[in-house]
Amino acid sequence: MEYLSARALKIVPRSKSGIHWALLALLITIAWAVPVRADDVFDRGVRFNIPASPLANALIEFSTQSGIRVAAADATVSNLKSNGLNGTYSIHAALSALLHGTGLEFSRVGTETVAIRNASVGPKIGSLAPSDTNGSAAKRLPESVAKDSRDGASAPEIPDVTVIATRPPTDQELAGDSLSQFIVHHATVHYVNTGVTGNLARWRGGRPETVCPVTVGLESKGNDFVTARVRALAENVGVPLEQPGVQCKDNVRLIFTTDPQAVMKSVEQWAYSYFVRKYPRIKRLIAFEGDNAVQGWYITVQGGWRPNFDLDLLAINLQPLWPKIMPKALNDYGDMGGIGAVILVVDLRKVGGYAIGTIADYLGVLAFSVAQSPDHCDPLPSVLDVLSSSCDTREKPTAITAGDVAFLKALYVRTGVRPSLSRDNIEFNMQRQFKSGQ
Amino acid sequence: MSKSDSTAPEVERLREASEWVQRLNESNDQSIADQWLQWCESDPLNMAAFEQMQRVWDAFPAVRDTRLHSPSTANRLRHPSGLILLAASIVLAVGAIGWFLSRPEIQVLETSIGELRHFNLSDGSHIDLAPDSRVSTRLTLTRRDVQLERGQAFFAVAHSARRPFVVHVANLTVTSLGTAFDVRTGPNNTVVMVSEGRVSVAPAAAQAIGDSSFASEAVRAGAGQRVTFSKSARRLNVGSIDPGGAGSWRNGTLQFVSEPLEDVVSAVNRYSPRHVAVSSAFKLTRFTGTLSPPDISEWLGALEQIYDVKVVDQGSNGILIRSRAEDRAKK
Numbered sequence A: 001m002e003y004l005s006a007r008a009l010k011i012v013p014r015s016k017s018g019i020h021w022a023l024l025a026l027l028i029t030i031a032w033a034v035p036v037r038a039d040d041v042f043d044r045g046v047r048f049n050i051p052a053s054p055l056a057n058a059l060i061e062f063s064t065q066s067g068i069r070v071a072a073a074d075a076t077v078s079n080l081k082s083n084g085l086n087g088t089y090s091i092h093a094a095l096s097a098l099l100h101g102t103g104l105e106f107s108r109v110g111t112e113t114v115a116i117r118n119a120s121v122g123p124k125i126g127s128l129a130p131s132d133t134n135g136s137a138a139k140r141l142p143e144s145v146a147k148d149s150r151d152g153a154s155a156p157e158i159p160d161v162t163v164i165a166t167r168p169p170t171d172q173e174l175a176g177d178s179l180s181q182f183i184v185h186h187a188t189v190h191y192v193n194t195g196v197t198g199n200l201a202r203w204r205g206g207r208p209e210t211v212c213p214v215t216v217g218l219e220s221k222g223n224d225f226v227t228a229r230v231r232a233l234a235e236n237v238g239v240p241l242e243q244p245g246v247q248c249k250d251n252v253r254l255i256f257t258t259d260p261q262a263v264m265k266s267v268e269q270w271a272y273s274y275f276v277r278k279y280p281r282i283k284r285l286i287a288f289e290g291d292n293a294v295q296g297w298y299i300t301v302q303g304g305w306r307p308n309f310d311l312d313l314l315a316i317n318l319q320p321l322w323p324k325i326m327p328k329a330l331n332d333y334g335d336m337g338g339i340g341a342v343i344l345v346v347d348l349r350k351v352g353g354y355a356i357g358t359i360a361d362y363l364g365v366l367a368f369s370v371a372q373s374p375d376h377c378d379p380l381p382s383v384l385d386v387l388s389s390s391c392d393t394r395e396k397p398t399a400i401t402a403g404d405v406a407f408l409k410a411l412y413v414r415t416g417v418r419p420s421l422s423r424d425n426i427e428f429n430m431q432r433q434f435k436s437g438q
Numbered sequence B: 001m002s003k004s005d006s007t008a009p010e011v012e013r014l015r016e017a018s019e020w021v022q023r024l025n026e027s028n029d030q031s032i033a034d035q036w037l038q039w040c041e042s043d044p045l046n047m048a049a050f051e052q053m054q055r056v057w058d059a060f061p062a063v064r065d066t067r068l069h070s071p072s073t074a075n076r077l078r079h080p081s082g083l084i085l086l087a088a089s090i091v092l093a094v095g096a097i098g099w100f101l102s103r104p105e106i107q108v109l110e111t112s113i114g115e116l117r118h119f120n121l122s123d124g125s126h127i128d129l130a131p132d133s134r135v136s137t138r139l140t141l142t143r144r145d146v147q148l149e150r151g152q153a154f155f156a157v158a159h160s161a162r163r164p165f166v167v168h169v170a171n172l173t174v175t176s177l178g179t180a181f182d183v184r185t186g187p188n189n190t191v192v193m194v195s196e197g198r199v200s201v202a203p204a205a206a207q208a209i210g211d212s213s214f215a216s217e218a219v220r221a222g223a224g225q226r227v228t229f230s231k232s233a234r235r236l237n238v239g240s241i242d243p244g245g246a247g248s249w250r251n252g253t254l255q256f257v258s259e260p261l262e263d264v265v266s267a268v269n270r271y272s273p274r275h276v277a278v279s280s281a282f283k284l285t286r287f288t289g290t291l292s293p294p295d296i297s298e299w300l301g302a303l304e305q306i307y308d309v310k311v312v313d314q315g316s317n318g319i320l321i322r323s324r325a326e327d328r329a330k331k
Helices: A002-011 A016-039 A055-066 A091-099 A133-140 A178-186 A220-237 A260-276 A281-285 A356-368 A383-387 A402-411 A423-436 B003-026 B030-042 B044-059 B061-066 B072-077 B080-101 B204-209 B261-268 B297-306 B324-330
Strands: A045-050 A069-073 A085-090 A104-109 A113-118 A213-216 A252-257 A294-301 A318-320 A338-347 B105-110 B117-120 B126-129 B134-139 B144-156 B165-169 B172-176 B180-185 B189-196 B198-203 B219-222 B225-230 B235-240 B254-260 B276-278 B286-291 B309-313 B319-323
Touching: A045 A055, A045 A091, A055 A069, A055 A091, A055 B254, A055 B286, A069 A104, A069 B297, A085 A091, A091 A104, A104 B297, A113 B297, A178 A402, A178 A423, A213 A220, A220 A252, A220 A356, A220 A402, A252 A260, A252 A356, A260 A338, A294 A356, A338 A356, A356 A383, A356 A402, A402 A423, B003 B030, B003 B044, B030 B044, B030 B198, B030 B219, B105 B117, B105 B126, B126 B134, B165 B180, B172 B180, B172 B189, B189 B198, B189 B219, B189 B254, B198 B225, B219 B225, B219 B235, B254 B261, B261 B276, B261 B286, B286 B297, B297 B309, B297 B319, B309 B324, B319 B324
Parallel strands: A069 A113, A213 A252, A252 A338, B144 B165, B276 B319
Antiparallel strands: A045 A085, A069 B286, A104 A113, A294 A318, A294 A338, B105 B134, B117 B126, B126 B144, B134 B144, B144 B180, B165 B172, B172 B198, B180 B189, B189 B225, B198 B219, B225 B235, B254 B286, B309 B319
């Protein structure tokens, strides 16, 4: 820009036509400068006066005062409030301030539009699948998965992994026996006919039953994100979580693949060498059901008798999550066992259009509770609704919901070798959380 | 029930109506107008009684103006010829006024796709008509009725305590005396946004069908408030807005708060012949935000980020906002 201006000054004294050249140069300078400034429109300072109000209104006000257009799914912004804004801020800073603490983030679309969405939902899964995904995860199983993601640095493009429920539930969503339905579909009774109340399957903590997640099958930044997001959820809701840096067995394996059959063949071979000879039915139980976008296998353990968790030595039950739960296959020791390992296989061909954060939250909920029936669509929204075929046209969450978080907090309100809360107590605990706004 | 039983309340109603006519004509106090609106809303028959008394008021300007200040009127009535003359004058005046009243001023105002127009009405009111919208006006000496047949309009109503300004839209009536407000009607919702003064919003069908639940729903909204009428739920909801936001479309920006995507798309389609459609799965999905048609490319891009949808350019068939879930299900 300075070069063009100087050149214009030199031309001026030479002739009358030089004036024209100077003007032309000036125009060129301005024309060249304007787009540069337009690119920085979000850094432009604007005087804002937005009163504390519902977030939806605050966003409209922001749009009016800044000239930036906003777009938000109502399910994302409804029931949220903004503290307002008063003063001169850049557009970027103003929007960040308005969304602070809401669990939402914005992304720029074109030059003058922002999309408001749940934070950390992130890019689409499909964009994070490596080109050699086909079969690669299978080849790495089981030994190499442990090192696949934990060694990688955190990915800069991946958004915040903080776990924040999208919005509090509405009175309508909590009406009737909504909570009871939600709990029944989210949690499976771990033991059969024990007469023990409060025996919902969960991670109990302690050396063998402390969560140590790992993700494979995406690009490294995607793997890292999913692992970090699941860890963040565990930390948020109180799931016993292995601390970073601690050597641990990968007992929550999140496998993204375009060839789930190949992955499961690998799992089967791995499992066969340890279990199938002793438990022939396992081979059938771990068979992949091709219709499901996500399938899960839970290894339940009898706690307390094996101080060092080693997957191949524990008494186990492998349990296909879909298409149906077979309680009799579960551990029937009758005492307070827990989840010892989880394998969740995600068919990339069926989730390519979903945001990575959405699927990460989905896997997180499945990893921490043996969902009895993920294909339901309860009145109280759950991130499990995302892949449910029962929700019809109801708008689906894009991240973990307040119901999911409250349920998991209640399930993990106290860990260790003791019963979980009963379903009734979990319901009571969730109600208390919603009332207190936790 | 005896005749006297049934007529007594009506007489009382007319008496009250005559008092309101007098009070409104003698004062521009907004609080009196508010009280009057409240009285009108308290019984559907009140408005009819009011209009009846307003006609009487308008029909006898000389009597009205002199009843308190002209003792000579009584003297003139003592002379038979004067009495006959006065009676004849009254009959003629009533006939003339009745004839005048029976000739309302009717206009049909319309815009095409992408066209915004400003109209001045003979009563001093103004109407800004959004693209692809249509209103018909019917102005009389006692009342100003406007039918919003489709689209959106911003009304800047000239104050006239004697002539309520009533907008009829999709089984809804919006009554004002002198206000500025915006009305938009879409496939699912009708939205009234007030930027100045107050309006009374009532489901018109309530009176017609005697639905008491409708009648109880009449609400009043002031500057900075938005009334949304859901056609399916048949309920009125009041929310807040920036008063300057009512009619923001006149400056090129459409604003939506928690409105079905189908209604948003319907509004967008008024600005461009390039038709936008939304798949049935997302028609009732709610949207909050702003956009500036006819350039909607950024808005469409944003939709792909906030919903599980894909925007498909179908060439001459327009643009389709399609559910990705449906696509996946088909695969």
